[in-house]
Amino acid sequence: MTASERNHDLDFFFYPRSLAIVGISTGTGALWSAGRMYLEALELYGFKGAIYLVNQKGGEFQGRPIYPSVLDLPEAVDLVVCCIGRQHVPQLIRDCAGRGVRAVSIFTGGFSERTGEDGRRLEDEIMALARNGGVRVVGPNCLGNFCPESGLAPDYTFPRESGPVGLICQSGGNALHFVRSAAPRGVRLNKFASYGNACDINESDLLDYMAADPAISIIAVYIEGVRDGQRFYRALRAAARVKPVVLLKGGVTEAGARAAACHSGALASSARIWEALCRQAGVVPVQTMEDLIDVVTTFLFLPRPSGRKVGLTGMTGGATVLATDECHAAGLEVPPLPEATRDALRQFFRGDPGLILDNPIDISTHGFVEGIYDTLKIMQGAGMDLILVQVPLGLFLLPRDFPEAQSLGLLTDDILRLQREGCLPMAVAIHSVVTAESKALALACQRRLAEAGVPVYNTLGGAARAVSAFIGWHERRDLEAAENPTAEDDFARLCSG
Amino acid sequence: MTASERNHDLDFFFYPRSLAIVGISTGTGALWSAGRMYLEALELYGFKGAIYLVNQKGGEFQGRPIYPSVLDLPEAVDLVVCCIGRQHVPQLIRDCAGRGVRAVSIFTGGFSERTGEDGRRLEDEIMALARNGGVRVVGPNCLGNFCPESGLAPDYTFPRESGPVGLICQSGGNALHFVRSAAPRGVRLNKFASYGNACDINESDLLDYMAADPAISIIAVYIEGVRDGQRFYRALRAAARVKPVVLLKGGVTEAGARAAACHSGALASSARIWEALCRQAGVVPVQTMEDLIDVVTTFLFLPRPSGRKVGLTGMTGGATVLATDECHAAGLEVPPLPEATRDALRQFFRGDPGLILDNPIDISTHGFVEGIYDTLKIMQGAGMDLILVQVPLGLFLLPRDFPEAQSLGLLTDDILRLQREGCLPMAVAIHSVVTAESKALALACQRRLAEAGVPVYNTLGGAARAVSAFIGWHERRDLEAAENPTAEDDFARLCSG
Numbered sequence: 001m002t003a004s005e006r007n008h009d010l011d012f013f014f015y016p017r018s019l020a021i022v023g024i025s026t027g028t029g030a031l032w033s034a035g036r037m038y039l040e041a042l043e044l045y046g047f048k049g050a051i052y053l054v055n056q057k058g059g060e061f062q063g064r065p066i067y068p069s070v071l072d073l074p075e076a077v078d079l080v081v082c083c084i085g086r087q088h089v090p091q092l093i094r095d096c097a098g099r100g101v102r103a104v105s106i107f108t109g110g111f112s113e114r115t116g117e118d119g120r121r122l123e124d125e126i127m128a129l130a131r132n133g134g135v136r137v138v139g140p141n142c143l144g145n146f147c148p149e150s151g152l153a154p155d156y157t158f159p160r161e162s163g164p165v166g167l168i169c170q171s172g173g174n175a176l177h178f179v180r181s182a183a184p185r186g187v188r189l190n191k192f193a194s195y196g197n198a199c200d201i202n203e204s205d206l207l208d209y210m211a212a213d214p215a216i217s218i219i220a221v222y223i224e225g226v227r228d229g230q231r232f233y234r235a236l237r238a239a240a241r242v243k244p245v246v247l248l249k250g251g252v253t254e255a256g257a258r259a260a261a262c263h264s265g266a267l268a269s270s271a272r273i274w275e276a277l278c279r280q281a282g283v284v285p286v287q288t289m290e291d292l293i294d295v296v297t298t299f300l301f302l303p304r305p306s307g308r309k310v311g312l313t314g315m316t317g318g319a320t321v322l323a324t325d326e327c328h329a330a331g332l333e334v335p336p337l338p339e340a341t342r343d344a345l346r347q348f349f350r351g352d353p354g355l356i357l358d359n360p361i362d363i364s365t366h367g368f369v370e371g372i373y374d375t376l377k378i379m380q381g382a383g384m385d386l387i388l389v390q391v392p393l394g395l396f397l398l399p400r401d402f403p404e405a406q407s408l409g410l411l412t413d414d415i416l417r418l419q420r421e422g423c424l425p426m427a428v429a430i431h432s433v434v435t436a437e438s439k440a441l442a443l444a445c446q447r448r449l450a451e452a453g454v455p456v457y458n459t460l461g462g463a464a465r466a467v468s469a470f471i472g473w474h475e476r477r478d479l480e481a482a483e484n485p486t487a488e489d490d491f492a493r494l495c496s497g
Numbered sequence: 498m499t500a501s502e503r504n505h506d507l508d509f510f511f512y513p514r515s516l517a518i519v520g521i522s523t524g525t526g527a528l529w530s531a532g533r534m535y536l537e538a539l540e541l542y543g544f545k546g547a548i549y550l551v552n553q554k555g556g557e558f559q560g561r562p563i564y565p566s567v568l569d570l571p572e573a574v575d576l577v578v579c580c581i582g583r584q585h586v587p588q589l590i591r592d593c594a595g596r597g598v599r600a601v602s603i604f605t606g607g608f609s610e611r612t613g614e615d616g617r618r619l620e621d622e623i624m625a626l627a628r629n630g631g632v633r634v635v636g637p638n639c640l641g642n643f644c645p646e647s648g649l650a651p652d653y654t655f656p657r658e659s660g661p662v663g664l665i666c667q668s669g670g671n672a673l674h675f676v677r678s679a680a681p682r683g684v685r686l687n688k689f690a691s692y693g694n695a696c697d698i699n700e701s702d703l704l705d706y707m708a709a710d711p712a713i714s715i716i717a718v719y720i721e722g723v724r725d726g727q728r729f730y731r732a733l734r735a736a737a738r739v740k741p742v743v744l745l746k747g748g749v750t751e752a753g754a755r756a757a758a759c760h761s762g763a764l765a766s767s768a769r770i771w772e773a774l775c776r777q778a779g780v781v782p783v784q785t786m787e788d789l790i791d792v793v794t795t796f797l798f799l800p801r802p803s804g805r806k807v808g809l810t811g812m813t814g815g816a817t818v819l820a821t822d823e824c825h826a827a828g829l830e831v832p833p834l835p836e837a838t839r840d841a842l843r844q845f846f847r848g849d850p851g852l853i854l855d856n857p858i859d860i861s862t863h864g865f866v867e868g869i870y871d872t873l874k875i876m877q878g879a880g881m882d883l884i885l886v887q888v889p890l891g892l893f894l895l896p897r898d899f900p901e902a903q904s905l906g907l908l909t910d911d912i913l914r915l916q917r918e919g920c921l922p923m924a925v926a927i928h929s930v931v932t933a934e935s936k937a938l939a940l941a942c943q944r945r946l947a948e949a950g951v952p953v954y955n956t957l958g959g960a961a962r963a964v965s966a967f968i969g970w971h972e973r974r975d976l977e978a979a980e981n982p983t984a985e986d987d988f989a990r991l992c993s994g
């Protein structure tokens with residue numbers, strides 16, 4: 001479906017039939033590379049529509065004609081990607097309005113994020129021109145948008161498959177971070193918007209849009225500041241009523257806020273205010289990019305556990321002790337196993353004294369050499385709410401003739417077998433990767449597990465925090481539903497409205 | 498120097514002239530692999546003394562004779578590594594006493610760390626036999642010791658070079674974690690003791706020993722519980738007076754303490770008590786293994802900064818915003834740059850509007866394509882106390898013909914050039930590694946920097962916390978010295994005592 005078959009202004013940013021890169025050049029300079037990189041990414045990623053190039057000097061680039069102006073384009077493109085010097089942007093907006101372009105994504109920086117200069121004035125000018133000309137703008141100072149469905153991507157390494165995640169990310173770098181880091185975890189995006197200074201389309205517009213998008217089942221947000229606090233809170237609350245919203249606030253400290261102002265012209269505020277705002281809006285707050293990805297992974301793949309009791313299955317004693325501390329600190333419980341379960345474990349392990357057969361259970365090298373299936377199977381009957389498997393990769397004494405790859409393969413097979421047979425909600429943390437070889441193994445194992453719908457993590461602490469946040473979200477929903485039985489109707493109305 | 502040329506009981510654990518592995522076997526079973534792995538590690542790592550094998554069945558293994566008993570050994574070995582079933586350990590201790598063995602390291606588990614069984618009784622029996630027989634014991638339930646100087650290592654992948662770090666680590670797995678993860682960071686150990694249940698030699702003995710060891714300039718401690726709180730506090734305080742001591746406490750939560758009891762029979766206590774104890778003893782407390790490594794790295798390589806003002810040099814706006822938050826949260830300052838520095842930066846970057854030329858400075862792709870030398874050079878004059886360089890690897894839009902390896906090579910060259918020329922204290926965090934290729938690059942870059950004495954980190958947050966802890970340690974020392982001008986004499990007395 002192209003943007004013109006849809007009915008929202010913002011559709012033109014994600015489903016353009018055609019686009020023009022303005023600022024492509026064969027010369028050198030900082031912005032030159034931006035235009036070329038967009039073109040390369042679109043070609044390699046497989047953008048389905050027409051791509052036009054624009055530069056006032058004309059000519060051609062890699063066999064494509066370069067049009068001197070947007071006005072010269074053979075069609076009114078849906079989207080323009082702007083990579084020209086900031087002083088030329090106002091004229092571009094005029095031309096876009098004149099040519100019937102609906103949407104402009106402005107990569108160019110140097111606007112309200114710069115202090116003591118004329119950037120703010122220039123940005124206001126652009127905004128006024130856009131409004132008068134009926135052109136919508138994302139940016140300036142942004143990476144733009146990603147939408148696998150239409151082949152629109154700022155980077156050709158992004159996954160091709162569309163998924164259920166909507167990402168609203170003020171920072172382009174952090175959007176890249178999210179997509180690339182979350183990919184091996186099985187997290188696929190439906191779309192993202194990296195919206196920079198938010199001179200026109202802002203966080204609230206994007207929240208409304210993604211809340212109403214039926215293909216998006218969870219919204220992740222990285223935000224540095226808001227334009228209109230009242231509206232933002234309403235948008236956040238409304239979105240959180242219809243789907244999970246996870247939010248990372250950048251610039252929560254004084255210096256961080258100053259950095260955010262320089263980065264995206266955002267007015268930031270304190271960590272405490274944001275924490276309270278999230279809680280009130282029913283949004284899950286997180287503190288780092290890694291936590292953002294961990295929580296999204298959990299919402300996507302972990303079935304809801306009945307409670308907070310974790311059966312912690314780990315390897316090496318010290319690592320499981322620290323893992324238990326991390327679970328507890330995150331608000332999860334690691335209760336002792338019932339005597340019957342311990343008996344079953346003792347029987348299975350024939351009294352091997354090197355193992356710790358309680359909760360946490362430390363099966364150490366045994367697990368790496370003989371697998372983990374039976375342990376996990378026995379743990380199913382221990383009255384736990386979920387199983388957390390901890391694989392501290394690269395920290396074993398393995399026989400030289402028993403390589404780590406073989407161990408990890410065994411472990412993965414066992415976890416997948418259990419998953420197929422049906423089991424308690426299960427999360428797997430593969431961490432402490434020391435070598436590049438271990439990292440390659442961990443990634444391969446994560447991909448296999450993720451493909452089967454098992455939530456995987458890079459740290460045990462991250463897994464524990466994410467699982468706890470996920471359970472907490474459900475607990476609050478239950479409480480709200482009990483207090484307000486008509487809430488479901490409200491959700492329905494919001495969805496259709 | 499061998500143990501017999503030294504004058505401390507514990508020397509036999511680290512500088513044995515000869516050792517015997519008791520429990521080597523050609524059969525199968527959990528402990529079989531332990532004995533074989535010790536042998537393999539010692540051979541490959543290059544243990545300089547004689548290695549004997551003991552198993553009651555006799556025979557031979559890989560061309561080596563197997564002696565039926567320690568009593569049959571051709572010499573009184575300095576160290577016995579015990580890998581036999583726990584029920585046989587009392588007789589082994591008797592035999593060791595009979596043959597004049599000075600030190601036994603007991604890998605075997607199943608003692609006081611097991612509840613509801615006779616492990617505690619067995620451990621007490623071993624202890625009594627050892628005391629009566631003049632044998633010192635490390636363990637049971639431990640990995641044993643590491644000392645590159647004498648070629649003694651439980652793992653052949655450990656670095657060969659000796660260094661200034663002493664590690665006291667109740668958990669063998671965490672000792673492995675430390676050595677392997679810290680190696681690419683340039684951290685080299687003088688020795689470690691993984692001491693398990695601490696039935697004889699305990700945390701306090703090891704603290705006294707390493708405090709007095711002139712080859713050790715910093716002590717890292719992972720501990721789950723203490724045998725004698727009073728003595729431990731005294732040992733900790735005394736050690737912290739003569740060299741930096743960094744401590745990670747496992748089992749600080751209720752469930753974690755239960756896990757610790759199962760793991761090493763330790764009686765643990767709350768996080769708050771440990772925090773207070775560390776502060777009083779002048780010890781640096783940390784929360785994770787990663788923080789432990791980060792803090793040790795900092796003490797080893799970072800020159801003392803004059804204060805807490807960080808010049809934060811990063812790449813991609815969002816990442817630098819979050820990095821600023823992390824610095825601030827850790828107790829560091831990221832103050833604005835003086836106008837003169839900003840002018841110099843603007844001039845150098847010819848007004849490129851895509852960059853943020855304040856503190857944090859975001860030089861983004863520019864830095865990756867053209868290097869970082871000039872930026873860092875200009876930052877030297879900005880009145881900062883140290884420079885933190887943030888390299889969020891794998892999160893760039895780089896031209897396809899400009900690979901990440903080239904970028905990282907440029908960056909590393911520039912940092913090393915600055916280091917050679919003399920510069921402010923400088924720390925480098927290379928993080929957000931997404932692919933195995935990036936991990937390989939990051940490791941190679943870390944190794945190059947570490948070899949030149951530049952402290953490197955895996956996360957910006959970790960770097961910030963470690964640097965802050967390092968500065969805080971110095972600040973407290975200054976304060977103490979001012980309050981008690983004779984403290985230096987105390988240190989000297991303790992050292993010689």
